[in-house]
Amino acid sequence: MPDATLAREVGLRRTFAIISHPDAGKTTITEKMLLFGNAIQMAGSVKSKRADRHATSDWMKMEQERGISVTTSVMQFPYGGRIVNLLDTPGHEDFSEDTYRTLTAVDSALMVIDGAKGVEARTVKLMEVCRLRTTPILTFVNKMDRDIREPIEVMDEVEEVLNIQCAPMTWPIGMGRHFKGVYHLYNDVLHLYTQGQGSRIPDDRRIEGLDNPEVEAVLGEDLAEELRMEVELVRGASHEFDHAAYLRGELTPVYFGTAMGNFGVREMMDGFVEYAPPPQPRETDTRVVEAEDERFTGFVFKIQANMDPNHRDRIAFLRVCSGKYEKNMKMRHVRIGKDVKIADALTFMAADRTQVEEAWPGDIIGLHNHGTIQIGDTFTLNEEMRFTGIPHFAPELFKRVRLKDPLKMKALQKGLQQLSEEGATQVFMPVDNNDLILGAVGTLQFDVVAHRLKEEYKVEAVYEGVNVNTARWIYCEDVKKLEEFKRKASANLAIDGGGYLTYIAPTRVNLQMTQERWPEIRFQPTREH
Numbered sequence: 001m002p003d004a005t006l007a008r009e010v011g012l013r014r015t016f017a018i019i020s021h022p023d024a025g026k027t028t029i030t031e032k033m034l035l036f037g038n039a040i041q042m043a044g045s046v047k048s049k050r051a052d053r054h055a056t057s058d059w060m061k062m063e064q065e066r067g068i069s070v071t072t073s074v075m076q077f078p079y080g081g082r083i084v085n086l087l088d089t090p091g092h093e094d095f096s097e098d099t100y101r102t103l104t105a106v107d108s109a110l111m112v113i114d115g116a117k118g119v120e121a122r123t124v125k126l127m128e129v130c131r132l133r134t135t136p137i138l139t140f141v142n143k144m145d146r147d148i149r150e151p152i153e154v155m156d157e158v159e160e161v162l163n164i165q166c167a168p169m170t171w172p173i174g175m176g177r178h179f180k181g182v183y184h185l186y187n188d189v190l191h192l193y194t195q196g197q198g199s200r201i202p203d204d205r206r207i208e209g210l211d212n213p214e215v216e217a218v219l220g221e222d223l224a225e226e227l228r229m230e231v232e233l234v235r236g237a238s239h240e241f242d243h244a245a246y247l248r249g250e251l252t253p254v255y256f257g258t259a260m261g262n263f264g265v266r267e268m269m270d271g272f273v274e275y276a277p278p279p280q281p282r283e284t285d286t287r288v289v290e291a292e293d294e295r296f297t298g299f300v301f302k303i304q305a306n307m308d309p310n311h312r313d314r315i316a317f318l319r320v321c322s323g324k325y326e327k328n329m330k331m332r333h334v335r336i337g338k339d340v341k342i343a344d345a346l347t348f349m350a351a352d353r354t355q356v357e358e359a360w361p362g363d364i365i366g367l368h369n370h371g372t373i374q375i376g377d378t379f380t381l382n383e384e385m386r387f388t389g390i391p392h393f394a395p396e397l398f399k400r401v402r403l404k405d406p407l408k409m410k411a412l413q414k415g416l417q418q419l420s421e422e423g424a425t426q427v428f429m430p431v432d433n434n435d436l437i438l439g440a441v442g443t444l445q446f447d448v449v450a451h452r453l454k455e456e457y458k459v460e461a462v463y464e465g466v467n468v469n470t471a472r473w474i475y476c477e478d479v480k481k482l483e484e485f486k487r488k489a490s491a492n493l494a495i496d497g498g499g500y501l502t503y504i505a506p507t508r509v510n511l512q513m514t515q516e517r518w519p520e521i522r523f524q525p526t527r528e529h
C-alpha cells in the first residue's frame with residue numbers, strides 16, 4: 001500500500017540551487033528568501049559570509065569561516081505551505097567542482113541575472129551542467145532599481161545564448177530611479193515598489209487589474225497608458241508560460257525585481273513553489289528510483305572537510321532520494337558493502353547544525369565521515385544498486401605538483417588519492433612521465449589541497465604551471481583502435497585518480513583536432529564516480 005505520509009512529504013519538498021555569475025545578486029536574494037521563510041537569523045550568517053568575500057583566497061581564513069559556510073551549505077525553510085531546500089553553490093573564490101556537483105542533487109534551479117550585464121560566462125557554464133539532467137530553470141532578472149538594459153533585450157539574450165525560451169511572468173514598470181513595480185501577467189495584479197524595505201518583509205501594495213482606474217491614480221495617465229501598450233506588445237511578442245515545457249527544461253518563466261530592495265522576490269517565490277517540481281525520480285544502475293518509493297535511498301554529492309577544528313570531522317552531504325530517514329536507522333553503504341547505523345546525522349534547518357530525527361526525499365542530511373564515504377556513494381536499505389549521474393567534471397585549471405622533500409612521495413600519493421576521492425581535486429598521472437598533475441575548476445581548490453596535504457599528511461607540496469588546458473575521458477569499444485590511439489597520442493595521455501584513461505589537451509584547438517582525427521574515440525567531458 002502506498003505510504004500517504006511519504007507521498008505528502010514528497011509533495012511538499014522543493015529542492016533547488018541558484019545559478020548565477022558572481023555579483024549578480026545570489027547572496028542578496030538568498031537573504032531575502034530566508035527572510036520570507038522566517039529564518040532571519042540565518043540571513044545574518046549569509047551576510048557575514050559576504051562581508052568577507054573580498055578577502056584573499058586564503059584557506060586559513062576560510063577555515064575560520066567554516067562554521068558559517070556549513071550552515072549555509074544547505075538551507076531549509078518553509079514558504080507558501082511548502083518546504084524549500086536551498087543548496088548553496090559556491091560562486092566566488094570558493095567556486096569549485098562542488099558547485100557543479102551540487103547541481104546534480106537538486107530538482108530545479110533559479111537563475112539570477114544582473115539586468116545590466118545580461119548572460120555572463122559562469123551562468124553559461126552552470127547552465128550546461130543543469131542540462132546534463134534537464135533541470136527546470138526559473139529566472140529572476142535582478143537590479144531593476146538600476147538603469148539596466150531593456151527587459152526584452154535581456155530575454156532575447158537569454159534565449160539566444162542559453163538556448164531556452166523565455167516566458168515573462170511579471171513585467172517591470174520602469175527601471176532605475178523610475179522603477180515603480182511589476183505587473184503580474186497571469187494574475188492581472190500590479191505590485192507597487194516601495195523603496196527602503198530591503199531588510200524586512202515588504203508590504204504588498206497592489207492594484208487588482210491593469211484596467212483599474214487606480215493605475216492612473218498611482219502611475220499617472222501617460223505611464224499607465226504606456227504600460228498597457230507595453231504589456232500588450234510583450235504578450236504578443238514573447239512565449240506564453242507552458243508548465244510542461246518548463247519541466248522539460250525548454251522554457252524558463254522570467255520574473256523581474258530587485259533583490260536588494262526585496263521587491264519582486266515574493267512574486268518569484270510564489271511562482272517557484274507553485275511550478276517547481278517536487279523530488280524527481282533518479283536513475284541508478286539497476287532501476288529508476290521514485291521519491292515515493294518506501295525503501296530509503298540516497299547519494300552523497302559533497303564532502304566538506306575539517307569543519308570543526310576540534311574534531312577532524314568531515315561531513316558527507318547526502319540527498320535523500322526515496323523513503324524516510326529516521327534517527328538510528330541502519331543503512332547499507334553500498335560501495336563498501338557494509339550496514340552502518342546512523343545515529344547522528346545533521347540537518348540544516350536552524351542556524352546551527354542540529355541533529356535530525358527524520359528526513360524525507362529532497363532533504364539533505366549530513367553524515368559524519370571518517371574517511372569511508374566518497375562522493376557519489378549510494379546508501380540504501382539492503383539493496384545493491386548505485387545512483388548514476390553524479391560525475392566528475394573535466395577540470396579547467398591544472399598545476400603540476402612538486403615535493404619539497406622527495407622522500408615524501410608515498411605520503412603525497414596517499415594524500416592526493418584521498419583528497420581526490422573526497423572531490424577536493426582531481427589527479428592525473430601522465431603515461432609518459434612521472435609528473436603528478438592536479439586539476440580543478442576553481443583556484444581555491446589548489447590552496448585547500450596544499451593546506452590539507454601539509455596539515456593532514458605532513459607533506460609540503462608546491463605548484464608549477466603545466467601546459468594543460470582541458471581534459472577528456474577516453475572511451476572506445478574498438479580495442480585495436482584504442483591501442484593505436486594510446487600509442488600515437490601517448491604524449492597527451494594520463495591516468496586519473498580512479499584509474500581511467502584521460503586525454504590532457506594543451507589547447508582547445510589541439511583537443512578539437514585530435515577529436516577530428518580520431519572519430520572512433522569518445523572524448524567525454526564528465527566521468528561517473
Ligand code: G4P
Nearest residue numbers: 022023024025026027028142143144145146258259260261
Ligand atoms: P553574488 O552573491 O551573486 O555574488 O551577489 P551579491 O548578492 O553579493 O550582490 C553583489 C552586489 O550587488 C552587492 O553589492 C549587492 O548589494 C548588489 N545588489 C544585489 N542585488 C541588487 C539589486 O537588486 N540592486 C542593486 N542596485 N544592487 C544589488 P556590493 O557593493 O558588492 O556589496 P554590498 O556592499 O552592497 O554588500
